[in-house]
Amino acid sequence: MSRLRERLFATPLDAVITLVCLYIVWRISVPLVEWAVYDATWNGTSREACTGQGACWVFIRARFGQFMYGQYPVPLRWRVDVAGALMVLTAGLLSWRGLPQRRWFALASVTVLPLVGLWLLYGGFGLAIVQTREWGGLMLTLVLTIYAGLIAVPLGILLALGRRSRLPLIRFASVVFIEFWRGVPIITVIFLASLLLPLIMPAGFDVDRLARAILGLAFVVAAYMAEAVRGGLQALPEGQAEAAQALGLGYWRIQRMIVLPQALRIALPAMTNEFISLFKSTTLVLIVSLFDLLGIAQAALADPNWVGMNMEAYVFAGAIYWFACFGMSQWSRLREKRLQTAHGR
Amino acid sequence: MVAVIWFFVQNASQNMMKAGIASGFKFLWRDSGIEVPFNLTGYKPSDNILFLLWTGVVNTLLVSIVSIAVATIVGFSVGLLRLSRNWLLSTLAGFYIEFVRNIPLLFFVLFWYFGVLAALPLPRESYDVLGVVFLNRRGLSIPTPNDLHGLKIACLAIVVLIAAQVGVARWAAARQARTGRDFPVWPVGFVLCGVLPVAALVAGGLTTAWDVPTLRGFNYRGGFVMVPEFVALFAALSTYTAGFIAEVVRGGIQSVRQGQIDAARALGLTQGRIVRLVVIPQAMPVIIPPITSQYLNLIKNSSFGAAIAYPEIVAVFMGSALVSTGQSIEIIAITLAIYLVLSLAVSLFMNWYNARHRLVVR
Numbered sequence: 001m002s003r004l005r006e007r008l009f010a011t012p013l014d015a016v017i018t019l020v021c022l023y024i025v026w027r028i029s030v031p032l033v034e035w036a037v038y039d040a041t042w043n044g045t046s047r048e049a050c051t052g053q054g055a056c057w058v059f060i061r062a063r064f065g066q067f068m069y070g071q072y073p074v075p076l077r078w079r080v081d082v083a084g085a086l087m088v089l090t091a092g093l094l095s096w097r098g099l100p101q102r103r104w105f106a107l108a109s110v111t112v113l114p115l116v117g118l119w120l121l122y123g124g125f126g127l128a129i130v131q132t133r134e135w136g137g138l139m140l141t142l143v144l145t146i147y148a149g150l151i152a153v154p155l156g157i158l159l160a161l162g163r164r165s166r167l168p169l170i171r172f173a174s175v176v177f178i179e180f181w182r183g184v185p186i187i188t189v190i191f192l193a194s195l196l197l198p199l200i201m202p203a204g205f206d207v208d209r210l211a212r213a214i215l216g217l218a219f220v221v222a223a224y225m226a227e228a229v230r231g232g233l234q235a236l237p238e239g240q241a242e243a244a245q246a247l248g249l250g251y252w253r254i255q256r257m258i259v260l261p262q263a264l265r266i267a268l269p270a271m272t273n274e275f276i277s278l279f280k281s282t283t284l285v286l287i288v289s290l291f292d293l294l295g296i297a298q299a300a301l302a303d304p305n306w307v308g309m310n311m312e313a314y315v316f317a318g319a320i321y322w323f324a325c326f327g328m329s330q331w332s333r334l335r336e337k338r339l340q341t342a343h344g345r
Numbered sequence: 346m347v348a349v350i351w352f353f354v355q356n357a358s359q360n361m362m363k364a365g366i367a368s369g370f371k372f373l374w375r376d377s378g379i380e381v382p383f384n385l386t387g388y389k390p391s392d393n394i395l396f397l398l399w400t401g402v403v404n405t406l407l408v409s410i411v412s413i414a415v416a417t418i419v420g421f422s423v424g425l426l427r428l429s430r431n432w433l434l435s436t437l438a439g440f441y442i443e444f445v446r447n448i449p450l451l452f453f454v455l456f457w458y459f460g461v462l463a464a465l466p467l468p469r470e471s472y473d474v475l476g477v478v479f480l481n482r483r484g485l486s487i488p489t490p491n492d493l494h495g496l497k498i499a500c501l502a503i504v505v506l507i508a509a510q511v512g513v514a515r516w517a518a519a520r521q522a523r524t525g526r527d528f529p530v531w532p533v534g535f536v537l538c539g540v541l542p543v544a545a546l547v548a549g550g551l552t553t554a555w556d557v558p559t560l561r562g563f564n565y566r567g568g569f570v571m572v573p574e575f576v577a578l579f580a581a582l583s584t585y586t587a588g589f590i591a592e593v594v595r596g597g598i599q600s601v602r603q604g605q606i607d608a609a610r611a612l613g614l615t616q617g618r619i620v621r622l623v624v625i626p627q628a629m630p631v632i633i634p635p636i637t638s639q640y641l642n643l644i645k646n647s648s649f650g651a652a653i654a655y656p657e658i659v660a661v662f663m664g665s666a667l668v669s670t671g672q673s674i675e676i677i678a679i680t681l682a683i684y685l686v687l688s689l690a691v692s693l694f695m696n697w698y699n700a701r702h703r704l705v706v707r
Contacts, residue, residue, distance in 0.1 A: 007432035014431050021433045183688040184681050185645035187652075191663050192681070195673045199360050200353035280449035287652055294452055301459065310460045318448055318456070325447035 036315070047306055059309045060316050063300055067316070070136015070291055076128065080139050083120040086113065087146075114150055132210040136291040138320065144214060144282040144292065149275060151218035156225025157264075160233060161255060163226065174226070181223035186281050189216045194288045213285045221278045228274050232267025233259065265339065272332035276325050293317050357674065364671065372670045373398070379665045381656045383572045394666055401661040402683060408575060408657065409644045412582040416643065417636075419583065420590025427595045438591065445588035450646055453585055458577035458653045468564045477557050485571040486558035490550075499549030503542040510537040531617075574655035578647065586643045590636060597632035598624060630699070637695035641688050648684075658683060 009015040039054025042061075050056035060067070069077050090109045093099055121143065123129035135143065162174030181189070193216030197207045207215075236259060244254040264271075286295040297317040301310055361368060373395040380390055381400055385407065388400040426438040445453070462482065466472070471481040479486040490496055510533070517528035558568035601624050609623040651660040658680055667676045 007430070010430065017431055018433050021431075021437060025437070180685070183685045185648040185659070185684060187648040187659055188663060188677070188680055188684065191659070192677050195667075196677065199673065200357045202356050203360060203363070276447075283449040283451040284649075284652075286451065294449065294455070298455055298459070310463070314452070314456050314460050318452055321449055321452060322444070322447045326443065329447065 055312050055315070056309060057312065059300075059306050059312050062306075066137060066300065067293065067296055068137045069139050070296055071134040072130060072136065072139065073134065076130060079120045079123075079127065079130075083117045084139075084142075086116065086120075110150060114147065117146075132208055135210065137296045138293045140210075140285075140290065141279070141282050141292040141294075143210075144217060144285060145275075145279045148214050148217040148221060148282070149278060151214070152221035152225050152278070153271070155218065155222035157229050157260065159222060159226035160229035163230060164233060178223045178226050181220045182227070184220075186217070186220050187284055187287060189220050190284055190288055192216065193219075209288065210290060213288060213290055217278065217281060217285075221274060221281070224274045224277070225271060228270035229263065229267050231270055232263035232265070235266045236263050269332050269336050272328060276328050279325060279328070280321070293320060361674075368672075368674065370675055372672050372675070375670070377666065377669070379661065379669060381661060383575060383656055394670070397666060398658070398662050398679070401656060401658040404650075404655070404661075405644070405647050405657040408578055408582065408650065408655070409647045412579050412586065412647070413640055413643055415579075415583040416586040416590055416639075419587035421594050423587060424591035424594025424598070427591060428598060442588045442591050445585050446592070450581060450585050451649055451652060453581035454578060454649050454652060457580045458573065461580075462573045462577050468560060471560075471565070477555075479558055479565055481565075482573070483564055483570070484573045485576050486565045486568050487571065488555045488557045488568045491554040491556055493553075495549040495551075495553040496546075497549075499542075499545040502545040506537050506541050506545075510534050513537070572655075574650065574653050577653060578650045578655045581649070582643055582646060586639055586646075589639050589642075593632055593635045593639065594628075596635075597628040600631045601627045633695065633699050637692060637699075640695075641691055644687055644691065645684060 008018045035054050037054075039052045040057055041050045041052055041054065042057050044050065044058040045062065046058070047056075049058050065074065065077070069080055072080060090113055094102070094106055094109060099105060119125060119127070121130065121135070121139075122132070159174045159178055162170045163178065165171045165174070190213055193212040194209065197212050197215070201207060240258055240262065241254055244258040249257070282292055283294040285292055286298065291299055294317050297313040300306065300313050303309075358368075374393050376391055377394045377397045378390050379397060381388055381397065383404065384400045386396070386400045386403050388396055423438045423441055427435050427442065429435045429438070465480065465482045468479075468481045468483055471479040473479045477488050513528075513533055514530050517530045520526060520528060556567045558565040558570075605623055605627065606619055609619045614622065647657055648659040650657045651664060654660055663676060663680050667673055670676070
């Protein structure tokens, strides 16, 4: 009780501030809860079911499939589920420290698994082909994030090493690449990829629209990733690489065995931040007519059967983005804390 | 490497030849024929494409500058509130920060445009402030001065007042160094740089005839209309970036060690002086570099306006002009170059500022 008084009512001014804040919170949260829960309609199948003043969650229920899978053919959606389950399973196994052959398993999960995922989603080799223009919703958001990330992380590491290289040409090329992509807006890069890639390819050779967007995103994120990794590299004492050199190790072995394992651990929070902003940036594919989660929500507003569902669509999509990003940043914070205590011993 | 580039260039020139597009920058002097609903440059569809590009640049700079100003004010306030002793206040600030940082900016842009502004009342039932500023579905109408004479005099007066304050501050510092006697610089400054300028502006405004928006038929006429696209983009950019700036400010202030503050208190400095003379000078060098990159991000993020057709560079040039001329390589190159120059200009300015304000470590 005394603690409460100290933190909320220490001085008369504090007391006034606290009361004003409480009043504002009350005025905002009560109508919000009334709208979202108390007055909301949860059950039904059509617009007519929603008669109350509150939110019409029926709309989300009716369109849930689209929000998750876009226009992906309904009978084939199990393939997306399998790919997602595989991903979750792998992530779960990888976070288990006692996994036998963990290193090889990790390597396989970033090389073989993405190909398996692509096969499940796109088809071929016995599965019916689903064109990428039918992909959409949360699934497309995850595809964009994961595949762009898979290109961006290794490329970013190489660029960060290149920026510290002793060869002037490589250093110069890395700096130009990094500063160029960091200096321009992602929207223009997505435009650039979708306009320029078809232009520079030989006639008749078409680059898929989704692949163009992924490539554009990946280049920008690689540049930002490189700066995050550089931070980790700079934090590492010179002596580490010098000692390894004295032992007679070559450049790549020093980087792979001594420098990167330590530098990446330091850079991990910054890299997670870049990953979160990649996740948020995927929404920009809207402007090249790819319908990710936000795009699908936006497109759903145009449905004549469901007029005036703006708030419901935005709240649903926004909540998913929020929980995903918040989850990632909390995970990174937790890891950082655990590492700190591990070092403190 | 060279072979790969040659291969791409070869393909590009073949593809362009097939499409019948001549490369080069001559198209910039062609008539554009593109409508721009919101412009400050007096652009008309009969002007050439170069002028269209300039209109886009001006619109980008307009929304960026206004948003940077508001984002800085909101961001600093929220960042300071986050450090408040009052638990409720700092928790609310924390909620705000976590809310805006974990949701994509495009979400906020669409939300403001389609969720909030589209739900505003028709012009007939506008929200108004003192009967001169009107907010409705068609945008925000603000009054404009008919002639700038009175306001020019007010601005001149403000410049003189600021100069006077600088003089007083110098004199007070010199006197304190000489005799040790204190002078109430800040209260005087509050009058010279706060009260009197406001009075000057009010006086200038009262003596000027204003073009106040009035309801005629279905819409407001007169004054200046901020289109809803501008309002939505501005609201989204400033509130979003404010969340990031708040985190930067919090981190910067927390980086000042407690010992510094304790030592200042032991010397008998007042709370205001501790903040002004000890905390801020040490926090600023930590705050400025990341804030610069937030400003740069904001300028680049103003391109999100393309998603709601706010006529900034990407929308009018990379969108409309590219569709009407087909000169994709030239237009992309020009657009990217503009953003690179803008980024470079801001970071050069901030580097210069940073170098001037760097803490001298002895």
